[in-house]
Amino acid sequence: MYIAQLNIGKFRYATTDERMSGFMQNLDLVNGIAERSRGFIWRLKDDSNNATSFRVGDDMAVNLSVWEDAKALENFVFNTLHVKFYRNQERWFEASQGVHLVFWHVPKDHRPTLDEAWGRLQDLEKNGPSERAFGWAEIMDIERMRAVRCAVGG
Numbered sequence: 001m002y003i004a005q006l007n008i009g010k011f012r013y014a015t016t017d018e019r020m021s022g023f024m025q026n027l028d029l030v031n032g033i034a035e036r037s038r039g040f041i042w043r044l045k046d047d048s049n050n051a052t053s054f055r056v057g058d059d060m061a062v063n064l065s066v067w068e069d070a071k072a073l074e075n076f077v078f079n080t081l082h083v084k085f086y087r088n089q090e091r092w093f094e095a096s097q098g099v100h101l102v103f104w105h106v107p108k109d110h111r112p113t114l115d116e117a118w119g120r121l122q123d124l125e126k127n128g129p130s131e132r133a134f135g136w137a138e139i140m141d142i143e144r145m146r147a148v149r150c151a152v153g154g
Contacts (some may be wrong), residue, residue: 002041003139005068006117008060008100009093015052023085023092027052030132034065041065042111056118061093064117066106070139075119099125102133105130 013019027050034040044051044064054062067073076082106112124133136142 001107002110003070003073003103004065004106004112004117004120005067005073005101005103006062006064006095006112006121007102008062008121009055009089009096010058010060012069012092019099020092023097024052026081026085030082030085033082034076037072037076037080039066039068040076054114056114056121062114062117064114066111067132070103074140099135101135103135103139104133 011020011060015024031043031050044054044062044066046053051062051064054064056062065073067076084118093135099121102124103118104120120133123130124135127133129135129138
């Protein structure tokens, strides 16, 4: 089994707004780092090579990907250039209201649909962590989680 993840966020501005340029101009770079990272399997993307045209819920932008395991995803998120964008997400995204990230296990040959992923996120929000849908707390190394929360002020 692999691990799938969906995270969502509401853009503060239109993707064409100059205030989004720091984010938009680095998408290909960060996505390329993800694709070359150990353990990366797949990510949702459109013809522009990113997922900024996809939306769920109340106009929420999405990031949907599959990784060999949680450690590989954790390494990409917190040990590559991606962490710079993670720590500055408030520049480009509104503050999260409710659950905005979900993980679940998928068979190795499965690529989740956006509808499937959205259902998993809603399940986590409604029912809390389970085998069907869970968050960082259920998979992340506890010492790293503490360090990350301190670094981002949480």
